[in-house]
Structures are given as C-alpha cells and as structure tokens.
Amino acid sequence: MPGPDIAAQLDAAERLCTKNGTQLTTLRRVVLDLVLRSTAPLTAYQLLDQLKSTRKSAVPPTIYRALDFLIENHLVHRIERLNAFIPCDADHEHADAQFLICHQCxxxxxxxxxxxxxALAAAAAARGFTPSRAMVELDGLCATCAPPDTAPPPAHR
Amino acid sequence: MPGPDIAAQLDAAERLCTKNGTQLTTLRRVVLDLVLRSTAPLTAYQLLDQLKSTRKSAVPPTIYRALDFLIENHLVHRIERLNAFIPCDADHEHADAQFLICHQCxxxxxxxxxxxxxALAAAAAARGFTPSRAMVELDGLCATCAPPDTAPPPAHR
DNA sequence: ATGCGTATGATATAATATAGAAAGCGTCAT
DNA sequence: ATGACGCTTTCTATATTATATCATACGCAT
Incomplete structure (x- = not known):
C-alpha cells in the first residue's frame, strides 16, 4: 500500500507553501516526493543518493537546504535519534508531535x-521555562512487533 | 559555584558501579570528572581534547567507549539535540528524564x-507501543533568560 | 601457565553536517 | 529596458560526529 496518493500530497504541499508565501521549487518538490515514497525514515545521504540519479549536481548542501525548507514548512520531520527524515503525517496545525520509533521494524x-x-507545557511552566520546540521520541516496539502478552494491542477502536 | 563537591560525586559513582558489578576505571573516572566539572554540555570531541592533555593515547573510540559506559551506568546523559553530554543529576533510580535546553545560555x-x-506511557500504551527508552528534550528559554512578562518565574517554592 | 573476560590502544574510515563565495533568475520600481 | 534586489541553486571545501576492526594488556580463576 503505497499510501494515500502522493500526487495529492504534493499538491497540498504546494498550496500550503503558497499560503505561507514560500516556494515549493522543483528541487524541493522532488525531495519531498522521495521522502513521501519511503515507508521507512531516510537519512540525508540516502536521499542524496536517490536525488543524484535525476540531478547530477546534487551534493550535501543541496539536500540539507531542501530538507531545512521542508521542515520549516512543516512538510517533513527530522527524527533526531535516527538522524533521518519522515514526511509530516498531517493536516494538523502543528502543535507538537511525538514519535514512536520501533527498533524492530x-x-x-x-x-x-x-x-x-x-504535561510538557505544565512541567516547563512550573520551572519558568519557555519552550520553543519539543522533541519527544520513544524507542521501543510497535504493536505489530511486540510479543503479544507483553503489549496487548490497543482496545479496538 | 563549582557545584556540590565533585570528589563526593565521583565516590558515589564508584559505589554505584561496585553495586552494579561494573568497574569505574581510572579512564572512566577521569572522563566523568571532566563532565562533572563543566557547567555546559560538552561534546565528545571537546571531552577528547581535554582528555588528551593527560592521556596522549586518547582517540575518538576512547572517549566514546567511556561515555557509553557512563551512560549505561546512569552517570551521564546524552543530549541528542546537542550531540553533547551532561552529568546525571540525580540519586534517582532513573525512571525517565526530561531535559530543558536553554538556547540563550x-x-x-x-x-x-x-x-x-x-502521559507518555499512556500515549504509548494506547497504541500498543512498548517503550524501552524515552527521549524528551525541550528547546527554549530558561527562567533566567526569558523576558520577564513572557514567562514569569515559577510560583515561589 | 593457560584461558577467559574485560578494558584499552591503535589505525582507519564512515556518516553526518556546515561554511562561504559566486552565479542564475525572476520581478518590479524607476 | 535595465539595474537593483531577493531568493535559489551551484560549487568547492571542510568541519563535526561516530564506528569498525584488530591488536595488546591486565586481572583473575582454573
């Protein structure tokens, strides 16, 4: 299951950028496309290798700049633990996200x-800390990979 | 203020390792000492530079191995966002920790x-995810660095 | 003394990320 | 139309962070 229509996601991204007054150039669009097509997180250099096949001039700054742009525009997330990148899932207006990383699959x-x-906002406020960005990543086993009696699947919903 | 007695912290670390059946060797002790003395997080290569002054043979694996040991023994934390290391604060039995990173100071x-x-445990459980390690790091401004009316200091306590 | 586990030494290289200067390309005010 | 500006991309170089691998040393139990 290749996921919900990459073309549509690219078009939505285009609209979002227009709305933000930023440009989803061809280069950035190609990089976003690569990120969207992958099921697993991809590192900058994996993306670079793929990008090189269609754009010979690509070098590390090429991909890092494109990724910076995509991250600023909430189209891609960086997973710090993996030094890798995934598409942003959501239509959401980006309060905060948390990530569950399965080290099996x-x-x-x-x-x-x-x-x-x-809870994070409360903990920060209690210490007079003003958060600007939260990084929340859990390593562990997803529902599919966990031994059944260790972690029963969530109640049906 | 150099903090609460580094020698005592080193001795406490020694006892903890003995209890765990691990060895706080001279090398590891020196690295822990370096981490304890710093007010700011230190990167592996900053530690390496300092270590070299007393141990000429030190190379990257030297410091990374020492840090791995210290982390496994809950004496040091790695801050993913910074690729840097800080001493573990606590006597605590290490449930989970969260980190507030001030990008001003x-x-x-x-x-x-x-x-x-x-909240994290609940969120994970609701998705059938079995966490083994949590990384929670907030970027922002600490109470000291934040503009006063943006973030009033915590209620006195 | 031998063998085993753990720690350290030594060399090399991999993987991740950024700096900085210059060229291309629209656009838009004059 | 043109030239000044802003943004994007190119190009080259380098900085930073991290690991693989094999060899050596040391303590200690058999």
Whole structure:
C-alpha cells in the first residue's frame, strides 16, 4: 500500500507553501516526493543518493537546504535519534508531535497527543521555562512487533 | 559555584558501579570528572581534547567507549539535540528524564516529571507501543533568560 | 601457565553536517 | 529596458560526529 496518493500530497504541499508565501521549487518538490515514497525514515545521504540519479549536481548542501525548507514548512520531520527524515503525517496545525520509533521494524509513528503536550507545557511552566520546540521520541516496539502478552494491542477502536 | 563537591560525586559513582558489578576505571573516572566539572554540555570531541592533555593515547573510540559506559551506568546523559553530554543529576533510580535546553545560555536542566512520563506511557500504551527508552528534550528559554512578562518565574517554592 | 573476560590502544574510515563565495533568475520600481 | 534586489541553486571545501576492526594488556580463576 503505497499510501494515500502522493500526487495529492504534493499538491497540498504546494498550496500550503503558497499560503505561507514560500516556494515549493522543483528541487524541493522532488525531495519531498522521495521522502513521501519511503515507508521507512531516510537519512540525508540516502536521499542524496536517490536525488543524484535525476540531478547530477546534487551534493550535501543541496539536500540539507531542501530538507531545512521542508521542515520549516512543516512538510517533513527530522527524527533526531535516527538522524533521518519522515514526511509530516498531517493536516494538523502543528502543535507538537511525538514519535514512536520501533527498533524492530524501523517504522516511525507520528502522534499528536495532547495529554503529552499538556504535561510538557505544565512541567516547563512550573520551572519558568519557555519552550520553543519539543522533541519527544520513544524507542521501543510497535504493536505489530511486540510479543503479544507483553503489549496487548490497543482496545479496538 | 563549582557545584556540590565533585570528589563526593565521583565516590558515589564508584559505589554505584561496585553495586552494579561494573568497574569505574581510572579512564572512566577521569572522563566523568571532566563532565562533572563543566557547567555546559560538552561534546565528545571537546571531552577528547581535554582528555588528551593527560592521556596522549586518547582517540575518538576512547572517549566514546567511556561515555557509553557512563551512560549505561546512569552517570551521564546524552543530549541528542546537542550531540553533547551532561552529568546525571540525580540519586534517582532513573525512571525517565526530561531535559530543558536553554538556547540563550546553553544550560540544560534535568527533570524527572511524572506528569510527563505518565502521559507518555499512556500515549504509548494506547497504541500498543512498548517503550524501552524515552527521549524528551525541550528547546527554549530558561527562567533566567526569558523576558520577564513572557514567562514569569515559577510560583515561589 | 593457560584461558577467559574485560578494558584499552591503535589505525582507519564512515556518516553526518556546515561554511562561504559566486552565479542564475525572476520581478518590479524607476 | 535595465539595474537593483531577493531568493535559489551551484560549487568547492571542510568541519563535526561516530564506528569498525584488530591488536595488546591486565586481572583473575582454573
């Protein structure tokens, strides 16, 4: 399952950038496309290798600049633990996200859990700390990879 | 203020390792000492440079191995966002920690906030995810660096 | 003394990321 | 139309962070 229509996601990204007054250039669009097509997180150099096949001039700054742009525009997330990148899942207006990293199958799930973000906001506020960006990443085993009786799948919903 | 007695912290570390059946060798002790003396987080190569002055044979694996040991023994934390290391604050039995990184003054504060860890555990459980390690790091401004009316200091306590 | 586990030494290289200068290319005010 | 500006891309070089691999040393139990 190649996921929900990459072309549509690219078009949505285009609209978002227009709205933000930024440009989703061809280069950036190609990089976003590569990120969207992958099931697993990709590193900058994996992306670079792929990019090189269509754009011979590509070098590390090429990909890092494109990724910086995509991250600023909330189209891509950087997973610090992996030094790797995944598409942003969501239509959401980006409060905060949390990531569940399965070290068995390598997939990363994006959450936007208000219980977590509220707890973080409260913990920060209690210390007079003004957060500007949160990084929340859990290593572990996803529902599919975990031994069944260790972690029963979530109640059906 | 050089902080609470580094020698005592080293001795406590020694006892902890003995209890764990691991050895706080001279090399590891020296590296821990370097980490303890710094107010700011130090990168592996900053530590390496300092270590070289007393141990000419030191090379990258030297420092990375020492750090791995110290981290496994809960004596040091790695701050992913900074690729840098700080001493573990605590006597605590290491449930989970969270870190507040001030990008003005560079200090990192370690928390052990149960509101946060409970919220994370709940969020993970709800998706059938079994966490093995949590990374929670907030970038922002500490109470000292934040403009006063943006973030009033915590209620006196 | 031998063998085993753990720690350290030594060399090389891999992987990740940024700096900085210059050229291309629209666009838009004059 | 042109030239000044802003943004993007190119190009070259280098900085920073991290690991692989094999060899050597040391303590200690058999």
């Amino acid at each position: 390598g997939t990363v799930t994006e959450l936007e859990d208000h219980g977590v973000s509220d | 560079g200090t990192v504060t370690e928390l052990e906030d149960h509101g946060v860890s409970d």
